Amino acid sequence: MRFAVRVKAGAKRDVVGGTWNGALGEALVVSVRAPAVDGKANAAVCTVLAHAFGVRARDVTVVKGQRSRDKLVELPDGGGTADRLAELREAETRGSG
Numbered sequence: 001m002r003f004a005v006r007v008k009a010g011a012k013r014d015v016v017g018g019t020w021n022g023a024l025g026e027a028l029v030v031s032v033r034a035p036a037v038d039g040k041a042n043a044a045v046c047t048v049l050a051h052a053f054g055v056r057a058r059d060v061t062v063v064k065g066q067r068s069r070d071k072l073v074e075l076p077d078g079g080g081t082a083d084r085l086a087e088l089r090e091a092e093t094r095g096s097g
């Protein structure tokens with residue numbers, strides 16, 4: 001399954017939740033503590049999304065936007081993945097991810 005994310009690098013904590021109307025359409029907001037340097041934020045995004053969706057970090061791939069805040073990510077389309085994405089989009093970014 002592919003979907004858009006909006007990354008907030010250098011955040012106070014790692015959080016997944018909320019929506020952003022960005023360049024790639026309606027995107028899931030992903031805040032990570034890692035800085036946007038040398039791919040650290042991309043790796044953190046994969047790890048945080050893997051935790052939020054209950055998959056392995058190596059199964060989450062940044063398909064587009066490696067050097068942008070707006071990214072297209074891909075993860076295995078298991079049972080409930082679309083439902084979990086909808087839940088996270090509805091969640092406030094202050095909530096746990």
